[in-house]
Amino acid sequence: MKELTHLDQLEAEAIYIIREVAAECENPVMLYSIGKDSSVMLHLAMKAFYPEKPPFPLLHVNTTWKFKEMIDFRDRKAKELGIEMFEHINQEGVEKGINPFDHGASYTDVMKTQALKQALDKHGFDAVFGGGRRDEEKSRAKERVFSFRNENHAWDPKNQKPEMWKLYNTHINKGESMRVFPLSNWTEKDIWQYIRRENIEIVPLYFAKERPVVERDGNIVMVDDDRMSIGEDEKVEHKKVRFRTLGCYPLTGGVESEADTLDEIIEETLGAVSSERTSRVIDQEAAGSMERRKREGYF
Amino acid sequence: MKGLLKFLTCGSVDDGKSTLIGHMLYDAKLLFADQEKALELDSKVGSRGGEIDYSLLLDGLMAEREQGITIDVAYRYFTSDNRSFIVADTPGHEEYTRNMAVGASFADLAVILVDATKGVIAQTKRHARICSLMGINHIVLAVNKMDLVDYDEARFNEIKQEFEQFTYNFNLESIQVIPVSATAGDNVTKLSENTPWYDGKPLLQYLEDIDVTDQMDEAAFTLPVQRVSRPSHQFRGFQGQVESGQINVGDEVITLPSKEKANVKSLLVSDQESGEAGIGQAVTVQLDREVDVSRGDVLTTNEELNVADKFTTTLLWMDGDELVEGRNYLVKLGTKTLPGTVMKIKHKIDINTGDDVPADKVYKNELVVCDIALSEKAVFDKFENNEALGGFILIDRVSNMTSAAGVVNHALRRSSNVVWQDTDITRPIRSQQKGQQPLTLWFTGLSGSGKSTLANEVEKRLVAHGHHTMLLDGDNVRHGLNQNLGFKEADRVENIRRIAEVSKLMNDAGLITLSSFISPYEGDRQNARDIIGESFIEIYVSTPLEVCEERDVKGLYQKARDGEIPNFTGVTSPYEAPQNPDIEVDTSQMSLDEATDYIVKQIQQQLA
Numbered sequence: 081m082k083e084l085t086h087l088d089q090l091e092a093e094a095i096y097i098i099r100e101v102a103a104e105c106e107n108p109v110m111l112y113s114i115g116k117d118s119s120v121m122l123h124l125a126m127k128a129f130y131p132e133k134p135p136f137p138l139l140h141v142n143t144t145w146k147f148k149e150m151i152d153f154r155d156r157k158a159k160e161l162g163i164e165m166f167e168h169i170n171q172e173g174v175e176k177g178i179n180p181f182d183h184g185a186s187y188t189d190v191m192k193t194q195a196l197k198q199a200l201d202k203h204g205f206d207a208v209f210g211g212g213r214r215d216e217e218k219s220r221a222k223e224r225v226f227s228f229r230n231e232n233h234a235w236d237p238k239n240q241k242p243e244m245w246k247l248y249n250t251h252i253n254k255g256e257s258m259r260v261f262p263l264s265n266w267t268e269k270d271i272w273q274y275i276r277r278e279n280i281e282i283v284p285l286y287f288a289k290e291r292p293v294v295e296r297d298g299n300i301v302m303v304d305d306d307r308m309s310i311g312e313d314e315k316v317e318h319k320k321v322r323f324r325t326l327g328c329y330p331l332t333g334g335v336e337s338e339a340d341t342l343d344e345i346i347e348e349t350l351g352a353v354s355s356e357r358t359s360r361v362i363d364q365e366a367a368g369s370m371e372r373r374k375r376e377g378y379f
Numbered sequence: 380m381k382g383l384l385k386f387l388t389c390g391s392v393d394d395g396k397s398t399l400i401g402h403m404l405y406d407a408k409l410l411f412a413d414q415e416k417a418l419e420l421d422s423k424v425g426s427r428g429g430e431i432d433y434s435l436l437l438d439g440l441m442a443e444r445e446q447g448i449t450i451d452v453a454y455r456y457f458t459s460d461n462r463s464f465i466v467a468d469t470p471g472h473e474e475y476t477r478n479m480a481v482g483a484s485f486a487d488l489a490v491i492l493v494d495a496t497k498g499v500i501a502q503t504k505r506h507a508r509i510c511s512l513m514g515i516n517h518i519v520l521a522v523n524k525m526d527l528v529d530y531d532e533a534r535f536n537e538i539k540q541e542f543e544q545f546t547y548n549f550n551l552e553s554i555q556v557i558p559v560s561a562t563a564g565d566n567v568t569k570l571s572e573n574t575p576w577y578d579g580k581p582l583l584q585y586l587e588d589i590d591v592t593d594q595m596d597e598a599a600f601t602l603p604v605q606r607v608s609r610p611s612h613q614f615r616g617f618q619g620q621v622e623s624g625q626i627n628v629g630d631e632v633i634t635l636p637s638k639e640k641a642n643v644k645s646l647l648v649s650d651q652e653s654g655e656a657g658i659g660q661a662v663t664v665q666l667d668r669e670v671d672v673s674r675g676d677v678l679t680t681n682e683e684l685n686v687a688d689k690f691t692t693t694l695l696w697m698d699g700d701e702l703v704e705g706r707n708y709l710v711k712l713g714t715k716t717l718p719g720t721v722m723k724i725k726h727k728i729d730i731n732t733g734d735d736v737p738a739d740k741v742y743k744n745e746l747v748v749c750d751i752a753l754s755e756k757a758v759f760d761k762f763e764n765n766e767a768l769g770g771f772i773l774i775d776r777v778s779n780m781t782s783a784a785g786v787v788n789h790a791l792r793r794s795s796n797v798v799w800q801d802t803d804i805t806r807p808i809r810s811q812q813k814g815q816q817p818l819t820l821w822f823t824g825l826s827g828s829g830k831s832t833l834a835n836e837v838e839k840r841l842v843a844h845g846h847h848t849m850l851l852d853g854d855n856v857r858h859g860l861n862q863n864l865g866f867k868e869a870d871r872v873e874n875i876r877r878i879a880e881v882s883k884l885m886n887d888a889g890l891i892t893l894s895s896f897i898s899p900y901e902g903d904r905q906n907a908r909d910i911i912g913e914s915f916i917e918i919y920v921s922t923p924l925e926v927c928e929e930r931d932v933k934g935l936y937q938k939a940r941d942g943e944i945p946n947f948t949g950v951t952s953p954y955e956a957p958q959n960p961d962i963e964v965d966t967s968q969m970s971l972d973e974a975t976d977y978i979v980k981q982i983q984q985q986l987a
Contacts, residue, residue: 083592084659086383086463095649095661096605096620103606103674103714128661129618130650132610214454221453240451242477242697244484244513244784247711247772251779265465267456 087274094121094262095128096246097225098209101260102128102135104250105207108260111196112138112165114150115326116282117211120271121263123280125209126161137164139199139208143191144169145180145328147304153283168199180330181308197233200257207250207258215267225264231255272346286345288322288337299333324349384586387452387467387482389506390492395523399492399561400466403583404457406568451475452482461587471502476509476730476744477697480784483513484770487591490519490582495528495558499541501731507546508730512693512746512786514766516552517591521582526560530573550763553589557582593623593658599681600624600632601765603713603758604674608663616647616663617672619714622767624680625657626664634670635677635758636686641666675715677758677768684760684768688753689791693728695746698775698782702741705872707906708782710753712771718754718909719773725749739869750791754909762786777901809889813847816985817886819911820978822895823904823957824920825949826935827927829966829974833920834895836975841891846986849885851878853896866946872903879907886914891986899954916985918978919960924949926967 084092101108110125112118125134140154158165170178173190180187200208214220224243229235241249252258263271275282292303294314301308302323303316308330310316321334322345339345390396455466467482483489489510493503510518520542528534539556546554557566558574559582565571568583580588601623608616626632630643646653647663656662664678677684696702702721710719727736728746741747762769773783810817820837822830831852838848857864861877864870875898885892898904908915927949928936939947946952957963962981964974 083382089383089659091649092620092659092661099605099618099661100714104716127649129608130647130663131614132608215456221455222451237451241781242481242784244481244772244781245766245770247770247784249711249772249774249779249781251709251774253779265454265456267458269458270463 087270087277090266090270091124091127091274093246093265094124097248097260097262098125098128098134100246100248100250101207101209104248105258107203107205108136108207108209109139109166109200109203109205110134110136110209111211112140112154113211113326114140114146114154114283115211116275116286117213117263117271119280119282120266120274121209121211122157122161123278124262133162136209137166139166139168139203139205141192141195141199142167142169143180143187143195143328144174145191145330147283147285147302147326147329147332149285150283150326157281166199166203168195168202170195170198179307180328200233205257206252207260209260209262211263212259212261213266213268213271214261214264223261223264225261226250227259227261228252229257229259233257235259268349272342272349276342276346283326285323285326288320288340290318290320291334292316293319293321293334300336301332302329302334304329381462381587381590382592383463383465384488384589384591385465385467385486386488386490386586387469387479387486387510388490388492389469389471389479389482389510390521391471391502394492394494395561396468396471396492399490399521399523399559399567399582400455400468402561402564402567406564406583451478452485459583459587464586471506473502473505473744476505477695479506480509480513480695480697483510483515484784486510486515488517488519488586488589489515490521490586492521492523493538493542495522495524495534495538498538499545503542504545504732505730507542507549508733508746509695511546511549511551512695513784514762514770514786516550516593517589518546518551518554519582519585520554520556521559522556523559523561525558525565525574526563530558530565530571532574532576535574535577555579555585557585598623598765600626600630600679601681601684601760601768602626602662602664602678603715603767604672604676604678605714606674607672614665616665617678618661618663620767621656621658621660621662622713623658623765625655626680627655630680632664632666632678632680633682634672635679635684636756637671637676638686639670641668641670643667675713675717675757677713679758684758685790686756686758687790688756689722689750690759691725691748691750691788691791692771692785693746693748693788694741694773694783694785696741696743696783698780699743700775700778700780700782701743702747702783703869703872704739704749705869705876706902707776707909708773709776710751710771710773712757712759712787713768715757716774717757718776720752720754720906721749721773722752723750748788751785759787759790761789775902776905806887806889809887811889813889815846815889815891816914817889817891818914818916818982818985819882819886819892819894820916820918820982821882821898821904821907821911822893822918822920823898823960824922825924825927825954826897826947827930827932828920828922829971830895830897830920832971833964833966833974833978834893836971837978838893840975840979846891847889848891848893850893851881851885851895871900872906875903875907876910879910882907883911883914886911897948897954899948899952901955901957904957916962916982917957917960919957919963920966921956921963922966 170191178187178190212220224240226248293300294316300321319336322337323332323334339348388396453468457464467485469479469482491506493499522535522538535558558577559566565573566581568581570581602619602621604617605619608618628643628646631640633640643664644667645665646656648656648660704721704724707718707720709716724739725748727738729736730746760768769787771785772781775782822834824830834850838850841848861874864874878894882892882894931937938944939950948954962978966974
């Protein structure tokens, strides 16, 4: 046998984790955020159970402010793959008219964090897959693969259960739940390389294309629908832009780019800084502040 | 490009761990998110009169990352031109040994630092011992601060020898001792001119080149089954990760513990059809005939693999609650989870010296050698033969804590020699003859709650209805069967275990057993439930403490309040009320007759 490559090893580890959850947990669900990490995680789940379908549904927490292309992609994927997709929207928030323009931080809390808690309580999920990686966020560097939440969905980082070998302890007390991160040991670079190797379809927003945008507070914001009001000093322009992370369109800044193929994106994402071809890997900022905020909100 | 290397770093902060890793990343240009950050860091590290403090590189990141969680293992990721690395950066303090062990169980190699001016200290030995226990076969000892001992070869050799002697029995596949200076950069990413006598590689190159793949691909094939996939009648696949050896389509495998033989009909490596599969791969195996295999079983080519129910183990105890003999846990071994009891604590191992220390209790972060009896036969191997089938965790059945990590030293032969004698007259026959379903009615509650009175009444009622019964009472049992037991914790656990076993024997005889014991701890009652099985019915006599104390039939509460009885349940030691009792009665709310009626009515269905 030839030695496994590091992507082979990461793939096998993630599949092992996903299968453990399916075998031991009563009511698991996979969070699906439509982004590239979610796409990789879903791809791994499809592989883990082939020729069976994954024996758990997907859950998308919809803030109602996602890019249209994301929602189209989500619905098409779920149909294509034949997997049940739950969507949860915090109706209370919608009724109160909570939106990203007027409510800032409380928007994130109400439409993302609270919405997620509602969804989990409603369905009584005991294990929730998330696409979080240890290299993307400070507190995540120390989080276990199987991470426990108390009945209020809170994480106690100072009292984590020891996680030995790959003997994951899935036993929880009543009301508690687990977040499970099959991509814990993947880096941003691994994700992109795996997307290329496996030819995984991702939302077209990752690729550069001419799109209607305005410049706002130094960010390039896409005008995705007419809920976004354009200021008097703002001008809608058509620019060739792409998005490094995906979230709510008013909160997601695009970058001007010519990269419209996977290879060009990988080149741009991973090689951008280093002209002298040094491998630049501990890459805190690459994930982008928006995505990080989203993760913090989510988890 | 080589595969991933997972390694951990250990050693105390003073030994220069951060500086060493920081220097390695810096020199090899493996760090820096962007130029802005690089500049910012450069301005920091450059501020000490030209001397670069490389630890700032890592500590700067660490302070950001840790957010007050300084006690746990942190994972860092980097890639050189030749290899991808994951570093588990583990805490040094003795109190956090279990977190260090988490990092060690994750890694294939350990970089242990020592300070050349101090040499091998207790902590060095502790770390090396835990690494070895957790299955690390490759150790790099980085002898740091060589600049402070003038790159003295003799000093280096002295430390090298001491460490090699210490690890002589550790079964290591490789051990490399490298003289370094983390601050000056000697032998970190390039060979140093200051140590011409050192004939090995610099640290980074050593890590890039080392082959840590176990020789497990030459071993027999083992696949612990994670899951049975049955999407249709035509397809029945056994899913799991190959833990040793390799397999080809057409090969014969044995199923354990059912010991059937079958040939491999098809193989999926993740979702791809394949003719062969090897170690580390996620596979789905179809066999050419029906076999009795479910999660936790093993497909293998090794006929010698243990199928037994007892083994001797070395445990790292990780729970804040101490370990006592006789306690029952869930054992997760491979992909199998089953109840198991810690039968015999042989001795502790002094984590620093390695000496055997006699003990009957074990506390957090201690190493202990003990025997474990499983509730049924399972497939396992010595840890040194097969980590996946020899490593296990103990899960506390009440708190769900991961209480210990253990490695199987060897199976206990008795487990294959002492077999169940099958008898012709079975429990169903005995109970049929008596025209009843055997049950154990387990009365738990405070002293004076009315357990014994109630059990007595219920028994009378059952006998009047023509049932065959036996009553076991706490006080009475202590005069006979358990007269050699006291009231300390280990004795209390054993007391309940024996009563549960006797109750079960009575059930086997076809009798309805009424057992009346305070049994204040959830864990002990859970243990009894496990032993007795489906026949166990928990009756919680929930009479409030004030009422029990007012009754004080035996004058015990008064004595306890006067300090004459230590550890008296309800007064000086806790009573853990059952969360989901099968039946609950409060004798301060119901008359004796009402309570008896209620219980008999509740069990009516099971009796039929």
